Amino acid sequence: MKVYKLDDLIEEEFGPIGSQERTVFEDELRLGVLGSRIRQLRKMRQMTQTELGERIGVKKSQISRIENNTGNTTIETLIRIFHALNARLSLKIDLFEQSMVAECGEEYDQ
Numbered sequence: 001m002k003v004y005k006l007d008d009l010i011e012e013e014f015g016p017i018g019s020q021e022r023t024v025f026e027d028e029l030r031l032g033v034l035g036s037r038i039r040q041l042r043k044m045r046q047m048t049q050t051e052l053g054e055r056i057g058v059k060k061s062q063i064s065r066i067e068n069n070t071g072n073t074t075i076e077t078l079i080r081i082f083h084a085l086n087a088r089l090s091l092k093i094d095l096f097e098q099s100m101v102a103e104c105g106e107e108y109d110q
Contacts, residue, residue: 056080
C-alpha cells in the first residue's frame with residue numbers, strides 16, 4: 001500500500017505553491033476555517049444563528065451561509081460578527097510584488 005503525503009496530493013491537484021489555482025484553493029480553505037470558527041464561537045456563547053443575526057442586523061440565512069462558506073460577505077459584517085461574539089478578528093494583508101500587482105490591473109501608491 002502506497003502512502004501519500006497530504007502536501008503532495010494538494011500540489012498534484014491544485015498545483016505548486018504560488019500558482020493561481022493553488023492560491024484560490026488555499027483562500028477558500030481559510031474561509032471555510034473562518035466559518036467553522038464563527039460557528040464554534042457562536043455555540044460557545046450559547047447563541048443561535050437567529051440571535052447572532054439579530055445582534056448584527058442580518059438574517060439567520062446569512063449567518064448560515066457564512067458558517068458554511070457558501071456565500072460572500074464583507075469585512076464589515078465579519079467585524080460585526082466577531083464583536084457580537086466578544087472576540088477579536090485579526091486580518092493579515094500581504095502586498096504582492098509589483099509584477100503581480102500589474103497583472104491584476106491594480107495600481108497602489110507606495
